[in-house]
Amino acid sequence: MNSLIEINDLDLFYGDFHALKHVNLEIPEKAITAFIGPSGCGKSTLLRTFNRMNDMIAGTRIEGKVEIAGTDIYSKEVDVETLRKRVGMVFQQPNPFPKSIYDNVAYGPRLHGISDRKKLDEIVETSLRSAALWNEVKDHLKRSAYSISGGQQQRLCIARALAVEPDILLMDEATSALDPISTLKIEELAQELKDRYTIVMVTHNMHQAARVSQQTVFFLNGEVVEYSETEQLFSNPTDQRTEDYISGRFG
Amino acid sequence: MAQSLERQKAKPHIAEEWVGKVYTLLCIAFLITTIVSIVYFVASKGLSTFFVNHVSLTNLVTGLKWSPDGQPPVFGALPFIFGSFSTSILAAVIAAPLSFCAAVFMIEIAPKFGRRYLQPVIELLAGIPSVVYGFVGLSVIVPFFRDVFPGQGVGIAAGALVLSVMILPTITTIATDALAALPKGLKEGSYALGSTRWQTIYRIVLPTTLPALMTGIVLGIARAFGEALAVQMVIGNAPHIPHSLFESASTLTSAITLSMGNTAMGSVANNALWSLALILMFMTFVFVFIVRWLEGRKKL
Numbered sequence: 001m002n003s004l005i006e007i008n009d010l011d012l013f014y015g016d017f018h019a020l021k022h023v024n025l026e027i028p029e030k031a032i033t034a035f036i037g038p039s040g041c042g043k044s045t046l047l048r049t050f051n052r053m054n055d056m057i058a059g060t061r062i063e064g065k066v067e068i069a070g071t072d073i074y075s076k077e078v079d080v081e082t083l084r085k086r087v088g089m090v091f092q093q094p095n096p097f098p099k100s101i102y103d104n105v106a107y108g109p110r111l112h113g114i115s116d117r118k119k120l121d122e123i124v125e126t127s128l129r130s131a132a133l134w135n136e137v138k139d140h141l142k143r144s145a146y147s148i149s150g151g152q153q154q155r156l157c158i159a160r161a162l163a164v165e166p167d168i169l170l171m172d173e174a175t176s177a178l179d180p181i182s183t184l185k186i187e188e189l190a191q192e193l194k195d196r197y198t199i200v201m202v203t204h205n206m207h208q209a210a211r212v213s214q215q216t217v218f219f220l221n222g223e224v225v226e227y228s229e230t231e232q233l234f235s236n237p238t239d240q241r242t243e244d245y246i247s248g249r250f251g
Numbered sequence: 252m253a254q255s256l257e258r259q260k261a262k263p264h265i266a267e268e269w270v271g272k273v274y275t276l277l278c279i280a281f282l283i284t285t286i287v288s289i290v291y292f293v294a295s296k297g298l299s300t301f302f303v304n305h306v307s308l309t310n311l312v313t314g315l316k317w318s319p320d321g322q323p324p325v326f327g328a329l330p331f332i333f334g335s336f337s338t339s340i341l342a343a344v345i346a347a348p349l350s351f352c353a354a355v356f357m358i359e360i361a362p363k364f365g366r367r368y369l370q371p372v373i374e375l376l377a378g379i380p381s382v383v384y385g386f387v388g389l390s391v392i393v394p395f396f397r398d399v400f401p402g403q404g405v406g407i408a409a410g411a412l413v414l415s416v417m418i419l420p421t422i423t424t425i426a427t428d429a430l431a432a433l434p435k436g437l438k439e440g441s442y443a444l445g446s447t448r449w450q451t452i453y454r455i456v457l458p459t460t461l462p463a464l465m466t467g468i469v470l471g472i473a474r475a476f477g478e479a480l481a482v483q484m485v486i487g488n489a490p491h492i493p494h495s496l497f498e499s500a501s502t503l504t505s506a507i508t509l510s511m512g513n514t515a516m517g518s519v520a521n522n523a524l525w526s527l528a529l530i531l532m533f534m535t536f537v538f539v540f541i542v543r544w545l546e547g548r549k550k551l
C-alpha cells in the first residue's frame with residue numbers, strides 16, 4: 001500500500017507540555033487506520049496535526065514533519081484553508097450548524113465558491129448518498145439539522161465533510177456519542193468510503209478498531225508504541241505494552 | 252420504630268420547606284403589588300386625560316402642537332414621540348455595529364486582551380451617571396456640531412450620539428455573552444471545512460447569535476428610550492418635530508422632566524404628562540415583549 005501521510009520525528013508541545021514525542025508513522029492511502037490508546041495519550045492531538053486544527057490553540061509548538069502526498073503541510077507555502085479542504089474532519093460530538101440539512105452539506109462547497117444551484121443540489125445529493133443518509137432525509141432537506149437524531153446528525157457531518165471532496169477523512173471518536181445501531185451504520189459507512197478516501201479514526205473501542213481498520217496504531221503517553229496491520233497488531237503484538245493494553249491489563 | 256424515626260427526621264424539613272415557601276411567596280407578593288400599583292397609578296392618571304379631561308387619544312398621539320397653557324390648551328405629543336423614537340433608534344444604529352465589532356474582537360480575535368482589559372472598560376461605561384454623559388455631550392458634542400453643521404448644535408443628532416455611548420455597554424455585554432456561549436464545536440466544524448476566520452464569523456457566528464444580538468439592540472433601544480437627563484441636556488427641548496438632526500427637539504422623557512414641576516397635580520396639563528408616561532411605559536412593555544419573542548427564536 002502507498003502511504004499518503006508520512007510523519008517524521010514529530011514533537012508537539014502545548015506550552016511546556018510535551019504531548020507528542022518523536023512520532024514516526026506512515027498512513028496508507030485508501031484504507032482505514034485506527035488510533036488506539038488510553039485517554040490523554042495524544043491520539044486526538046496527532047489527528048489534529050493532519051488538518052492543522054492545533055494551530056488555533058495558543059502556545060502550541062511543533063517540531064518535525066508531517067507530509068501529505070509529499071508536501072510538508074507545516075511549510076510556509078501551504079495554505080491552511082486549502083489543506084483543510086483536502087483533509088476533512090468529523091468530531092466526537094455531532095456538530096451540525098444551526099441551518100437546514102441542505103445548507104449544512106452545501107456549506108463547504110459554498111465557502112469554496114460554488115453558488116450554482118444545480119451544482120449544489122448535485123453535491124448535496126451525492127454527499128448525502130455517500131454518507132448513507134439520503135434516503136432518510138431526501139424529503140425534508142429544508143428542515144433544521146437539529147430535527148434529526150444524533151446518529152443521523154453524525155452522518156450529516158460526514159456528508160458535510162465529503163461535500164468538499166477531501167482525500168482524507170479524520171474521525172475523532174466519531175461514534176462514541178452514538179447508540180450501537182448508529183455506530184454500526186457509521187462503521188459500515190467507513191468501510192464503503194475507504195475505497196475512495198483515506199480514513200484515520202480515533203477510537204476507544206478496540207473491537208471497533210479490529211472490525212473496521214486495516215492498520216492500527218497504538219499510543220501511550222504521547223508516543224507511538226507500535227503500528228502494523230490490524231490483524232497483526234491484535235493477534236501478535238511485538239511490544240509488551242501493546243499486549244497489556246489490548247488484553248485489557250491497563251488503560 | 253422505623254416509622255417514628257422517619258417522622259422525627261421529616262419534621263424540621265417540613266418546617267424549612269414551609270418557611271421557605273412562605274418567605275418567597277411574601278417577596279413575590281410584595282413585588283407584584285408594587286408593580287401592579289405603579290402600573291395602576293400611571294394608567295389611571297394617564298387615562299384620566301382622555302376620560303376626565305376629554306382629550307382625544309388620536310389628537311394626543313398624532314397632534315403636532317403641545318401647548319398646555321394655550322387657550323384652549325392643546326396636547327399633541329407627536330413631536331415627543333418622534334423625538335424619542337428617532338433618538339433611540341439612531342443611537343442603536345450608531346452603537347450596534349460598534350458593539351458587535353467590540354464583541355467579535357473580544358471573543359474571536361483577542362480573547363485574552365479583550366476579556367481582561369476591554370470588557371471591564373466597557374462595563375465601566377455602564378456605571379457612569381447619566382448627568383456626566385449629558386454634561387460631556389453638552390460641553391463637547393454640542394459645540395462641535397454647532398461649529399460643523401448649521402444650527403445650534405443641540406438636537407436629535409447630539410442626543411442620539413450621547414445615547415449611543417450610553418447603550419454601548421448594554422449591547423456589547425449581551426453580544427459578548429452570546430458569542431462566548433457559542434459552542435466551540437460549531438466554529439471548529441466550520442474551520443475544519445476550510446473556512447477562514449471571517450467566513451466563520453459571517454456565516455456561522457453572526458447568524459447563530461443573531462437573535463441574541465437583536466435582543467441586545469432592543470434592550471439598548473429600551474434603555475435609550477427611557478433615558479431622560481442626558482438627552483434633555485443636549486436635545487434643546489423645543490416641542491416640535493425638527494427639520495434636521497441638528498435642530499432643537501424633545502423626547503417624551505425630556506418633556507416630562509422639564510414640565511412636571513410646573514404643573515399642579517390633577518390639572519389637565521399634569522394629566523397629559525402622565526399620558527406621556529403611560530406611552531413610555533407601554534413602549535417599555537412592547538420592548539420587553541419583543542425581547543421575549545427574540546429569546547424564543549434562539550437557535551441553540
Ligand SMILES: Nc1ncnc2c1ncn2[C@@H]1O[C@H](COP(=O)(O)OP(=O)(O)OP(=O)(O)O)[C@@H](O)[C@H]1O
Pocket residue numbers: 014017019038039040041042043044045046057
Ligand atoms: N489545548 C490543550 N492545552 C494543553 N494540553 C492539552 C490540550 N489538549 C490536550 N492536551 C493534553 O495533551 C494530552 C493529549 O491529549 P489528547 O486530546 O490528544 O488525548 P487523547 O488521546 O485524544 O485522549 P482521549 O482519548 O481522552 O480523547 C493530554 O494529556 C491533554 O491533557
Ligand SMILES: [Mg+2]
Pocket residue numbers: 043044045172202
Ligand atoms: Mg481525544
